Amino acid sequence: ETGVTQSPTHLIKTRGQQVTLRCSSQSGHNTVSWYQQALGQGPQFIFQYYREEENGRGNFPPRFSGLQFPNYSSELNVNALELDDSALYLCASSTARGNEQFFGPGTRLTVL
């Protein structure tokens, strides 16, 4: 059984640029959720994808967008990066309405 993987591990961008983060869900999981975690804070829900459709969204602007592919892997895209976007971005996979989410190791994004 393969766990949740994310790439890249670390990323440095400048303000105004665009970034794409990737996540491969655990085998057998069809639901992927993305979270932003600032230092010293809990994860903040960005959105969730189920069977390639967005299925719930948190309080994030439209410049945060995503995709889920037929193999249930997912991408998080952030346009027009701002300094406050610097955070750890976590991807979690589960079965539909599953009671356990498995988190990937995260991508540390730094915006300069």
Place this chain on the structure above:
Amino acid sequence: GQNIDQPTEMTATEGAIVQINCTYQTSGFNGLFWYQQHAGEAPTFLSYNVLDGLEEKGRFSSFLSRSKGYSYLLLKELQMKDSASYLCAVRSNRDDKIIFGKGTRLHILP
């Protein structure tokens, strides 16, 4: 809306017992989760409660009272490796979103 409150930091002694409380307000409840997160690592699942009562899993137990909007995580026989942040999270039954609290940083002293 949803709001989750838990203490920012706690300190306990190796071998002792500690209880981390979590209170929540939600517009629709479909389960409460506890996660452990070591510094620089991803959260790992500890427990899930959807009905009132106590769920025990080894040294860790989690309690839920839906009428009081209250949960606690109980850690027994504390070990140094239990030093971590503990995150309380609530799932809404309206949209299945899981909302996390800010976490409780637990320090274990020898």
